[in-house]
Amino acid sequence: MIRVxxxxxxxxGITASNHLNCRFERGKVTVILGGSGSGKSxxxxxxxxxxxxxxxxxxxxxKDLTTLSRKELFEIRKKxxxxxxxxxxxxxxxxxxxxxxxxxxxxxxxxxxxxxxxTMKLEMVGLRxxxxxxxxxxxxxxxKRVGLARAVVMDPTVIFYDEPTSGLxxxxxxxxGKLIQDLNKALNITSIVVxxxxxxxxxxxxxxxxxxxxxxxxxxxVDEIRNSxxxxxxxxxxxxxxxxIPFARTAKNYLDEILYD
Amino acid sequence: xxxxxxxxxxxxxxxxxxxRSGIFIFTAILQAFLPPFRISRLIKxxxxxxSKSFLIVFVxxxxxxxxxxxxxxxxxxxxxxxxxxxxxxxxxxxRELGPVLCALMVSGRAGSAITAEIGIxxxxxQFPALEMMAVDPxxxxxxxxxxxxxxxxxxxxxxxxxxxxAGGYLVGVKLLGVSEGAYIGKLAAAVxxxxxxxxxxxxxxxxxxxxxxxxxxxxxxxxxTEGVSRATTNTxxxxxxxxxxxxxxxxxxxx
Numbered sequence: 230m231i232r233v234x235x236x237x238x239x240x241x242g243i244t245a246s247n248h249l250n251c252r253f254e255r256g257k258v259t260v261i262l263g264g265s266g267s268g269k270s271x272x273x274x275x276x277x278x279x280x281x282x283x284x285x286x287x288x289x290x291x292k293d294l295t296t297l298s299r300k301e302l303f304e305i306r307k308k309x310x311x312x313x314x315x316x317x318x319x320x321x322x323x324x325x326x327x328x329x330x331x332x333x334x335x336x337x338x339x340x341x342x343x344x345x346x347x348t349m350k351l352e353m354v355g356l357r358x359x360x361x362x363x364x365x366x367x368x369x370x371x372x373k374r375v376g377l378a379r380a381v382v383m384d385p386t387v388i389f390y391d392e393p394t395s396g397l398x399x400x401x402x403x404x405x406g407k408l409i410q411d412l413n414k415a416l417n418i419t420s421i422v423v424x425x426x427x428x429x430x431x432x433x434x435x436x437x438x439x440x441x442x443x444x445x446x447x448x449x450x451v452d453e454i455r456n457s458x459x460x461x462x463x464x465x466x467x468x469x470x471x472x473x474i475p476f477a478r479t480a481k482n483y484l485d486e487i488l489y490d
Numbered sequence: 491x492x493x494x495x496x497x498x499x500x501x502x503x504x505x506x507x508x509x510r511s512g513i514f515i516f517t518a519i520l521q522a523f524l525p526p527f528r529i530s531r532l533i534k535x536x537x538x539x540x541s542k543s544f545l546i547v548f549v550x551x552x553x554x555x556x557x558x559x560x561x562x563x564x565x566x567x568x569x570x571x572x573x574x575x576x577x578x579x580x581x582x583x584x585r586e587l588g589p590v591l592c593a594l595m596v597s598g599r600a601g602s603a604i605t606a607e608i609g610i611x612x613x614x615x616q617f618p619a620l621e622m623m624a625v626d627p628x629x630x631x632x633x634x635x636x637x638x639x640x641x642x643x644x645x646x647x648x649x650x651x652x653x654x655x656a657g658g659y660l661v662g663v664k665l666l667g668v669s670e671g672a673y674i675g676k677l678a679a680a681v682x683x684x685x686x687x688x689x690x691x692x693x694x695x696x697x698x699x700x701x702x703x704x705x706x707x708x709x710x711x712x713x714x715t716e717g718v719s720r721a722t723t724n725t726x727x728x729x730x731x732x733x734x735x736x737x738x739x740x741x742x743x744x745x
Contacts, residue, residue, distance in 0.1 A: 279618055303624040310622075317619035320610070331623045334526075389622075 230255050231276060231387065231419060236285035238271055245271040246282065247443040253436075255386075258413050258420040260430045263440035264465070264474075269423045270391065272440065276421065277311060277389055278302050289387070307335055310380030310388040314395065316372040318364040318379070324351075325360035328379045335383065350378040354408060370401030377408060381416075388412065390422040394429050402426070406433045427466060431455070439465065441474065511706045514628075515636065515698075518705070521629035522637050531634040539600045539635070539701075540642030544649070546595050551650040554587055555579060555657020562658070563666050572662075576673035577680040579658030584651050584681060584689050590737050592650045593643060593696035597729035601704040604635055605725040608708025609718030632709065636701040643697030644690050651689065688744040695740060696733055703729045 231253040238246040245268040253259045253276075263269040274280040276287055278294045287294040289305060297305070318327050328347045332338055338346070351357045354374035364372055373393065380388055390409060394402040406429050413420040424430050430437065437454045439447035439462060447454055447462045454462065464472030562578045608631065611617060620627040655677070662668040704725045711721035 277622060279621060303626075306622055306624040311619070313615045313619055315614055317615035319616060319619075320614065321607075334623065334625055 232288040234286045237283045244443045255419050256417045257435040259436045260422045260434040261438050267440040268443040269440050273423045308386045310385035312376045312380045312390045314392040316376035331383050354378045370397045387419045515702045518632040522633040535634045535638035539638050551653035552657045555654035556661045559658035559661030572668050573672035575662045576677035580677045583654040584685050588647050588651045589692035592647045593733045597700045601700045601725050601729050602722050604704035605708040605722045609711040613713050632705045639697040639701030643693040647693035
């Protein structure tokens with residue numbers, strides 16, 4: 230389980246995380262939902278320890294990530310998996326080497342067993358037979374699935390997904406969504422998904438956290454979010470262009486700027 | 491007033507970058523001596539920086555030696571001192587042209603490629619991916635390249651020296667008729683250990699310099715296509731210039 234307490238992160242005067250408090254349960258898929266610039270990627274980077282918050286704490290199994298040394302952080306990371314938005318596969322390695330990489334780095338498992346594990350993970354994502362290919366020979370959706378196989382190869386207890394379905398066709402989106410759910414159930418892990426894709430998010434999520442300009446404006450189960458009476462939540466879910474969330478964020482009055490500047 | 495302020499800002503910024511690059515290379519070298527050691531990564535980098543530069547170094551060395559043979563013969567024969575051709579060719583190559591030209595060729599070939607490779611890794615999120623897999627990116631990506639540069643450059647320079655002297659021999663002895671005994675004999679008598687040692691020191695420094703600039707430029711490149719292309723250009727310009735400047739400093743110290 231991951232618990233976030235009073236998290237604050239600022240960049241050049243813009244508050245990307247404004248006193249956030251939330252928790253991510255084990256065995257549940259929690260989706261962090263929000264528009265561009267809502268601070269969801271910033272939150273993800275702080276949850277993984279890639280960035281340190283200005284204030285507050287991130288507890289993973291009782292340990293505060295923000296106070297750990299690099300070595301202790303690396304120990305915890307061995308139990309974390311992450312699927313990056315662009316897959317972040319190593320372009321100079323074959324698919325097999327990419328997936329085997331964490332095992333080779335951190336374990337002394339014999340080569341033939343590594344081969345078995347990699348084959349199992351590839352079977353799981355439906356890409357057995359691509360071992361010898363280079364990442365550039367795969368489509369975007371296939372690369373995401375290989376990235377997922379690599380993320381779970383160490384049998385993590387927490388998996389982070391950064392925009393797992395953005396830029397994918399509907400079928401690939403469905404496949405990835407189902408993989409996220411299946412993995413979560415099979416391994417009983419904490420799954421955290423960052424996304425702005427409402428439809429697939431409602432399908433895979435147990436809990437949803439809705440961010441708006443660095444603040445949590447809704448936090449609950451899928452049904453709670455769906456039936457929310459908050460106008461901002463409603464607008465986001467319906468994707469309405471008009472509503473309390475403005476399309477443009479500008480300091481000056483539009484008419485003033487046009488007429489008097 | 492405005493000019494002074496911007497000049498100050500510029501200078502401070504440059505000094506900061508220099509400081510950061512110092513910490514960067516220091517950490518990378520320190521990490522190279524800490525376990526876990528990745529010998530296969532190192533061998534791969536030596537293959538890329540060293541072995542794959544053989545042909546370009548061979549051609550450069552051969553023609554440099556041949557030109558030196560030609561020019562040297564022309565100048566020396568005016569004083570009737572053709573016999574000293576071997577000494578002249580060998581000393582200019584071992585002390586100066588070998589390390590410098592070799593470093594310039596390697597920086598153009600491997601330095602730019604290193605920057606581009608690291609820049610692309612950065613664009614495609616491969617550094618945070620390494621971080622998330624509990625692998626230190628600096629140690630995994632940068633350290634092997636720097637160590638490979640320090641190992642490869644002296645070896646390539648030795649190869650350059652050999653081929654350069656052979657090139658001079660080819661033109662001087664085979665083409666222009668300088669006595670073989672004079673070319674080889676005087677050369678062997680005149681070249682001291684200090685000459686060779688100086689050349690090796692230079693090439694070691696250049697090996698560090700090239701990989702330092704190339705990796706740092708890639709690591710700090712803006713994560714955009716323009717950023718990487720700018721960083722690659724900067725690498726070639728900066729390494730070439732700093733090789734020539736450092737060469738002067740080292741020569742004055744070693745003489």
